[in-house]
Each structure stands twice: as structure tokens, then as C-alpha cells.
Amino acid sequence: NDKLSRQFKLHSHTSSTPYISTPALPQYLIVIMSSAEEVEATTNSLFETLYFYTCPINYDAHTVFIGIVTLVLCVAIVKALSGSSTKKVECALDKDEFKPFTLSKKEIISHDTRRFTFSLQTPTTLLGLPVGQHISFRFNDPIEKKNHQRSYTPTTGNETPGTVTFVIKVYKAGVHPKFPNGGKMSQHLDSLKIGDSVDMKGPKGHLTYLGQGNFTVKLIGKPLQTRRANHIGMIAGGTGITPIMQVVTAIFRDEKDTTTTMSVLYANQTEDDILLRSELETLAAKYPKRFSIHYTLDRPPKDWKYSTGFINEEMINKHCLMNGSKKCDGVGHATQIFMCGPPPMIKFACLPNLEKLSFTDEDWFSF
Numbered sequence: 001n002d003k004l005s006r007q008f009k010l011h012s013h014t015s016s017t018p019y020i021s022t023p024a025l026p027q028y029l030i031v032i033m034s035s036a037e038e039v040e041a042t043t044n045s046l047f048e049t050l051y052f053y054t055c056p057i058n059y060d061a062h063t064v065f066i067g068i069v070t071l072v073l074c075v076a077i078v079k080a081l082s083g084s085s086t087k088k089v090e091c092a093l094d095k096d097e098f099k100p101f102t103l104s105k106k107e108i109i110s111h112d113t114r115r116f117t118f119s120l121q122t123p124t125t126l127l128g129l130p131v132g133q134h135i136s137f138r139f140n141d142p143i144e145k146k147n148h149q150r151s152y153t154p155t156t157g158n159e160t161p162g163t164v165t166f167v168i169k170v171y172k173a174g175v176h177p178k179f180p181n182g183g184k185m186s187q188h189l190d191s192l193k194i195g196d197s198v199d200m201k202g203p204k205g206h207l208t209y210l211g212q213g214n215f216t217v218k219l220i221g222k223p224l225q226t227r228r229a230n231h232i233g234m235i236a237g238g239t240g241i242t243p244i245m246q247v248v249t250a251i252f253r254d255e256k257d258t259t260t261t262m263s264v265l266y267a268n269q270t271e272d273d274i275l276l277r278s279e280l281e282t283l284a285a286k287y288p289k290r291f292s293i294h295y296t297l298d299r300p301p302k303d304w305k306y307s308t309g310f311i312n313e314e315m316i317n318k319h320c321l322m323n324g325s326k327k328c329d330g331v332g333h334a335t336q337i338f339m340c341g342p343p344p345m346i347k348f349a350c351l352p353n354l355e356k357l358s359f360t361d362e363d364w365f366s367f
Contacts, residue, residue, distance in 0.1 A: 091128025133203035229336035233320030237341025294319035
């Protein structure tokens with residue numbers, strides 16, 4: 001403060017009132033002042049008095065200087081804090097270019113299911129995947145000398161900075177007669193060791209869940225649709241549970257959403273094929289008024305308490321339309337249906353039975 005005061009001279013005005021004459025400002029004060037652009041309009045007269053004019057004042061000059069410099073420093077601090085809060089967050093994914101991601105953890109869930117965790121670029125990097133979207137994987141087969149690609153939906157998102165996790169079923173060669181070579185990508189992932197990497201690109205997909213029952217749908221060749229649901233009925237088959245689970249967990253993470261309800265009808269061949277069963281049943285126990293889970297199996301074990309066989313109208317009506325919710329109850333409480341599974345399941349089991357219940361393509365979405 002003394003250093004500043006010595007650079008200004010106190011003179012006598014004709015009215016015997018002190019006034020301030022301002023020489024060139026020191027460089028460090030100019031730097032400080034450059035941070036005050038946001039408040040220039042509201043403090044213009046103050047700065048003009050300091051820089052350009054002499055004016056009568058009735059206060060001690062030293063006190064005035066202290067006040068002005070304090071104001072400027074406060075503005076600089078606010079600007080710095082504001083800048084840090086609006087700083088662009090680094091995201092791991094690129095929608096146009098594949099990037100390598102390193103495998104950091106691999107867990108065996110069952111004889112043919114694995115949980116893969118990959119590291120992002122830094123411990124604070126966010127995945128950058130909107131809810132409802134998925135990620136493309138790519139690897140080069142040295143034997144066939146060509147690239148293989150497949151899309152997967154992670155079970156984690158921006159809520160886990162630094163990592164992303166996938167639950168993936170491995171389709172091994174020589175198991176299914178219709179697919180003697182098995183799944184190229186899933187077998188490649190199963191062969192990875194900790195420290196190995198795989199290329200990923202994203203996000204990709206046609207649905208983006210926005211929160212509190214709101215979402216958009218952009219189908220190829222059609223305009224963007226904005227939809228809303230109070231209840232979401234979900235039908236999944238096999239590994240199709242992963243995009244369904246992505247939406248479910250996002251809804252329950254949203255503290256502002258306490259009303260959206262969901263019910264999942266999940267089809268598999270055997271009980272061992274059920275993925276994420278523990279997570280699904282934990283949510284059903286924790287949120288009994290908002291979430292339910294029901295299974296159907298092609299080959300159920302003895303004493304199976306859920307459904308058997310292909311998805312039908314009765315299953316959808318009873319286990320997807322929670323608490324008797326319908327397509328729309330006339331007061332704005334709409335139901336939307338999300339589906340993900342093998343194409344034959346969607347085409348022959350889901351859509352015809354949804355139509356019997358008066359649903360149309362504006363009331364459903366297939367991942």
C-alpha cells in the first residue's frame with residue numbers, strides 16, 4: 001500500500017479540497033486490472049476517476065487506494081474461480097477417431113461372462129458417454145488380416161472418473177452349431193491380459209436419456225423426437241440387459257428424480273445366462289415402489305418361480321406395465337417401452353404383442 005501511495009501525489013484544489021493526480025500505473029497493477037473486464041460497465045466511473053481525471057474527494061487518498069486495489073483483487077479472484085468452474089471437462093471418447101484403452105482389471109463372473117475394466121487417459125478423465133448410447137470396439141485380426149468391430153454398452157459412466165467397465169458374454173468357438181467360429185470380438189477381449197489395450201470410439205446410438213423421464217430419439221432419415229415417460233417398461237434378451245441397466249442406474253443416480261418407475265422383463269435360455277442378476281434384484285429390493293424385475297427362461301430349472309418360454313402379450317401386460325400403467329392414462333402419465341435383444345426376439349415376440357396392447361412405434365424404442 002505504501003508503494004502505491006508514493007506513486008500518487010496529493011495536490012491542493014482551488015476549492016482547497018484534495019484531489020488525486022495519476023501518473024502511469026505500475027505494470028503489476030495493470031495486470032491486476034486486466035482481470036476486471038466483467039465489472040467494467042458497472043465500475044466505469046470509478047476507473048475513469050483513477051486513470052483519466054482529477055476530481056474532488058473528501059476522503060484520505062491512502063484509504064481510497066486501498067479500497068480500489070481490494071476491489072480489483074476481489075474481481076480477479078472471482079474471475080479465476082468462475083473460470084475454473086466452467087473449464088471444459090476432458091472426455092475420454094472421440095466420436096470420429098478410435099483411441100486405445102488399457103485393460104486394468106478382468107473378473108470372471110461365470111463360465112462365459114467377464115467384467116472388463118479399462119483405464120481412461122487420466123484418473124480424472126470422464127468417459128463422455130451420454131446415457132442411452134454405446135461404444136464401438138475394434139481390433140485387427142492378424143490371421144484374417146482385417147479389422148473386427150462390435151458395439152458394447154458399459155455398466156459405468158461419468159460417475160466413475162478414470163475408468164469404464166463392461167460386462168460381456170464370451171461366445172466361444174465350437175459351442176453353437178450356427179456360429180462355429182464364435183464371437184470374434186468377445187473371444188479377443190477374453191484373451192487380453194492386464195496392460196493390453198483395445199481401440200474404442202464413441203458415442204454412438206439413437207437414444208439419449210436426458211433425465212427425469214425425458215429422452216430424445218433420432219432415427220436415420222427421421223427428425224429428432226423428444227419424448228417423456230412416467231413409466232418405462234423394459235424388455236431385454238441376453239446381453240441386451242446392459243443398455244437397459246445403463247438407463248436404470250442413471251435414473252436412480254438422479255436425486256431430482258423420485259417418481260419415474262421402471263419394470264424389466266428379462267429373457268434368457270437358462271438361469272446361468274442371466275447377467276447382472278444381483279444388481280437387478282438389489283435395486284428391486286431397495287426401490288420396490290419404483291422398480292421390478294421378472295425373468296423368463298427357455299429351459300428353466302426345477303422350482304422356477306418366474307415365467308417360461310418366449311415373451312408374450314400376457315408377460316408384457318403383467319410385468320412391463322407396472323401397477324397397471326398403460327400406454328397413456330389420459331392425464332399425461334405416459335408409458336414408453338425400451339427393448340434390446342436378438343433381432344428375432346424383437347421382431348417376432350416383442351413388437352407384435354406390443355401392438356396388441358395398442359402401442360405404436362412412437363411408444364417404443366429398440367437399442
